[in-house]
Amino acid sequence: MATAATVAPRVRPEGRALRFLRRLKTGDEIARLVALTAASTVVLITLLFVYQLWTQSALTRHKFGWSFLFTQGWDTLNDKYGALAYVFGTATTSILALLIAVPLGVGAAIFLAELAPPRLSDALTFLIELLAAIPSVIIGLIGLFVLAPVLESSVVPLIKHVFGFLPIFQGTFYGFSIFTAGIVLAVMIVPFIISVSREVLLAVPRDLREAALAVGATKWESTWQVVVPFARSGIFGSIFLALARALGETMAVTMVIGNSDFISKSIFAPGYSIAAKLANGFGEATTGSPILSALVELGLVLFALTIVINGAARLLILMTTAKGTK
Amino acid sequence: MTGALSMRRKATNAVMLFSSGVCTVIAVSVLFFILGYLFVKGGFSLNLDFFTKLPAPTGETGGGMANAILGSAKVLMLATCIGVPIGFLAGVYLSEYAGAAFASIVRFTTDLLNGVPSIVVGIVVYALVVLKTGLGPLAGGIALGIMMIPIALRSTEEFLRAVPNSLREGSMALGAKKWRTIVTVVIPAAIRGILSGMMLNLARVAGETAPLLLTAGLSMYYNHSWSEPVATLPVMIYTDATSPQEDLHQQAWAAGFVLLSLVLLVNIIARTIISRGAHKLR
Numbered sequence: 001m002a003t004a005a006t007v008a009p010r011v012r013p014e015g016r017a018l019r020f021l022r023r024l025k026t027g028d029e030i031a032r033l034v035a036l037t038a039a040s041t042v043v044l045i046t047l048l049f050v051y052q053l054w055t056q057s058a059l060t061r062h063k064f065g066w067s068f069l070f071t072q073g074w075d076t077l078n079d080k081y082g083a084l085a086y087v088f089g090t091a092t093t094s095i096l097a098l099l100i101a102v103p104l105g106v107g108a109a110i111f112l113a114e115l116a117p118p119r120l121s122d123a124l125t126f127l128i129e130l131l132a133a134i135p136s137v138i139i140g141l142i143g144l145f146v147l148a149p150v151l152e153s154s155v156v157p158l159i160k161h162v163f164g165f166l167p168i169f170q171g172t173f174y175g176f177s178i179f180t181a182g183i184v185l186a187v188m189i190v191p192f193i194i195s196v197s198r199e200v201l202l203a204v205p206r207d208l209r210e211a212a213l214a215v216g217a218t219k220w221e222s223t224w225q226v227v228v229p230f231a232r233s234g235i236f237g238s239i240f241l242a243l244a245r246a247l248g249e250t251m252a253v254t255m256v257i258g259n260s261d262f263i264s265k266s267i268f269a270p271g272y273s274i275a276a277k278l279a280n281g282f283g284e285a286t287t288g289s290p291i292l293s294a295l296v297e298l299g300l301v302l303f304a305l306t307i308v309i310n311g312a313a314r315l316l317i318l319m320t321t322a323k324g325t326k
Numbered sequence: 327m328t329g330a331l332s333m334r335r336k337a338t339n340a341v342m343l344f345s346s347g348v349c350t351v352i353a354v355s356v357l358f359f360i361l362g363y364l365f366v367k368g369g370f371s372l373n374l375d376f377f378t379k380l381p382a383p384t385g386e387t388g389g390g391m392a393n394a395i396l397g398s399a400k401v402l403m404l405a406t407c408i409g410v411p412i413g414f415l416a417g418v419y420l421s422e423y424a425g426a427a428f429a430s431i432v433r434f435t436t437d438l439l440n441g442v443p444s445i446v447v448g449i450v451v452y453a454l455v456v457l458k459t460g461l462g463p464l465a466g467g468i469a470l471g472i473m474m475i476p477i478a479l480r481s482t483e484e485f486l487r488a489v490p491n492s493l494r495e496g497s498m499a500l501g502a503k504k505w506r507t508i509v510t511v512v513i514p515a516a517i518r519g520i521l522s523g524m525m526l527n528l529a530r531v532a533g534e535t536a537p538l539l540l541t542a543g544l545s546m547y548y549n550h551s552w553s554e555p556v557a558t559l560p561v562m563i564y565t566d567a568t569s570p571q572e573d574l575h576q577q578a579w580a581a582g583f584v585l586l587s588l589v590l591l592v593n594i595i596a597r598t599i600i601s602r603g604a605h606k607l608r
Contacts (some may be wrong), residue, residue, distance in 0.1 A: 031505035033424055038415030039424065039432050046435040049442065049450050056453045074367070080401075107349030115343060116350075124354060127598065128553055131357040133593045135533020137560045138582050141359055145575070162554050190518055218339035224510020250536035251564060278445045282540050289458045299449040303442060310441035 096182025105193025132191035140255035148175035176258030200234030234320030240313035368583020404467025413478020448537035461543030481523025
């Protein structure tokens with residue numbers, strides 16, 4: 001009984017294994033397998049990330065549910081955690097950064113793609129890419145020792161003098177604030193908006209510009225009413241890409257935002273961001289502790305936000321470049 | 327009427343085009359301001375002690391960051407050993423072997439991994455490694471190594487794809503096996519681009535601070551172990567800059583100067599190599 005059942009299957013795998021061995025000898029199969037292992041590792045690491053963020057935050061996810069996002073306070077003594085102050089700080093600093101960086105970045109991209117001669121445009125783009133390469137802790141250093149004092153001594157008093165009646169510009173300014181963090185973030189994301197928008201604008205077919213100019217449009221009209229609308233989704237893509245980066249930016253923000261758990265109406269007040277809280281909060285986080293779980297859940301929130309926004313950005317950029325090559 | 331309208335259109339044209347130029351000037355001058363300020367301030371604070379001495383004990387002035395320089399080197403070495411082989415081989419697989427379905431899965435997850443904020447990489451490595459082995463170069467290197475993978479993969483794949491298919495076909499026609507073709511023909515043709523991509527990648531993680539804060543820790547002494555807290559340049563910049571001691575601010579500027587010089591130097595070299603290669607292909 002045993003012979004009939006075992007003999008037949010035993011022959012076949014050996015045959016297969018032999019053939020596999022023969023291919024191994026040629027080296028091709030080994031090379032393929034090594035490369036395949038590396039490619040699979042990338043997928044595995046990413047899955048491991050998602051799995052870790054999900055399981056390590058289970059404790060607070062079950063305890064607080066969605067209210068984690070909408071409650072304020074970080075009470076390590078009574079283990080009550082809410083992310084509202086950090087979500088608020090991340091949102092306000094990012095919005096502020098976009099308000100500064102979008103006009104600046106899109107304007108510069110228009111200049112580089114439409115006006116500047118190619119050589120000048122390439123040289124300037126090179127410099128813009130160097131700006132993107134500056135480590136964030138160094139931008140933070142400048143923000144801390146140069147930007148904050150300058151804002152405190154001259155810029156903020158001026159804004160208060162003119163717009164001081166608005167609630168968002170009230171309160172005492174100590175240099176560390178949502179406002180300062182927003183400016184620092186703007187510096188960090190502007191290179192991304194410029195280089196991606198420039199590429200998207202360059203992908204717009206030449207005939208469109210020529211047609212607009214031929215019917216009597218000025219250079220600006222052809223740019224603003226024909227080229228930019230054509231590249232609109234790609235430009236939005238670059239903005240989303242920049243937003244995703246702004247949300248996750250840690251060091252430069254931590255150094256200038258003031259790290260205060262309070263939510264204030266004024267942008268001149270200190271605040272906190274999700275990333276900054278993560279950078280500062282890990283001192284007491286031990287295995288299985290509620291603090292660890294709460295911090296990891298903050299990380300999960302940040303992870304989910306950036307993935308959604310990055311995905312949207314890629315989709316938008318793809319839409320424009322595909323349109324241009326048609 | 328039409329004259330007035332066309333005047334207005336001409337004026338709008340001039341004003342808007344001019345302001346787009348102003349935007350560019352602002353963006354570029356931010357770069358020069360940061361560079362100039364750092365080079366003056368940092369160069370002024372820099373001396374030989376910075377490279378040879380340990381940080382001064384609290385209350386004393388002077389000292390250097392020799393331990394942080396060594397620590398950074400150690401962490402970056404481990405990161406390169408992790409990130410470059412995995413990213414490179416996976417890039418080879420995507421460009422030379424993968425079928426469309428698997429390739430798009432790998433590409434998608436690579437984009438996902440690339441979009442993960444660096445601090446989140448820090449958290450995951452904290453939960454996975456630090457809670458077991460403690461803070462140290464091991465955990466720091468793993469965190470930065472993971473951060474290097476997506477870009478290593480993407481640049482390898484891109485430069486391999488730029489190699490003309492005729493080269494592969496020529497080699498195969500001479501009877502070379504596929505892996506020999508890849509190793510002796512395809513990769514050498516793309517090696518300049520790939521190496522420059524790796525250099526840019528290393529320069530990018532060299533300045534990463536947030537994940538190291540959670541994984542490498544901080545120490546004021548030399549550290550010979552892989553699983554004990556170690557000082558690294560970016561973390562020292564952060565710690566010294568946010569400390570209340572005036573004297574440590576000088577150290578932060580000096581460290582910032584050294585870090586930025588290295589990062590920019592590598593960037594300029596690598597980008598020049600890449601753009602020269604692009605000219606040749608054309």
